[in-house]
Amino acid sequence: MKTIRAVDIDFIDSFNESAKACYPNEFTCMVRQENGVINEMILLPGTLYGDSHSSFSEWMSPIDFSIAGTAHSHPGYSNKASDEDILLFANMGGIHFITCQPYDRNSWKAYDSKGEEVVLETIDHI
Numbered sequence: 323m324k325t326i327r328a329v330d331i332d333f334i335d336s337f338n339e340s341a342k343a344c345y346p347n348e349f350t351c352m353v354r355q356e357n358g359v360i361n362e363m364i365l366l367p368g369t370l371y372g373d374s375h376s377s378f379s380e381w382m383s384p385i386d387f388s389i390a391g392t393a394h395s396h397p398g399y400s401n402k403a404s405d406e407d408i409l410l411f412a413n414m415g416g417i418h419f420i421t422c423q424p425y426d427r428n429s430w431k432a433y434d435s436k437g438e439e440v441v442l443e444t445i446d447h448i
């Protein structure tokens with residue numbers, strides 16, 4: 323997998339909008355990268371918002387190599403990865419976004435598969 327170096331601001335905006343729309347439930351999706359830039363949410367049919375993270379494993383086949391990780395929202399004001407989140411990140415690898423209230427451009431954080439925060443450049447257009 324290509325190293326992720328940046329995230330498209332359009333992705334961040336769509337992610338936060340979806341999170342807002344799902345509130346108070348948790349919004350979850352997968353994320354796609356192009357040339358090392360996260361630029362798209364992948365919504366998979368049958369995903370139950372507010373359900374546990376366990377459904378992610380089913381999403382992994384067939385493997386789409388542009389899939390770079392996951393994104394989900396927290397209904398509260400913390401974008402810290404929970405123990406459950408870190409387990410999921412470790413199982414999946416890749417990069418993982420968490421956003422929280424108030425779901426704006428400063429609400430999100432990105433984590434690697436060890437649950438360590440990743441600082442990404444935000445870009446307006448690829």
Ligand SMILES: [Zn+2]
Pocket residue numbers: 394395396403404407420
């Ligand atoms: Zn979480």
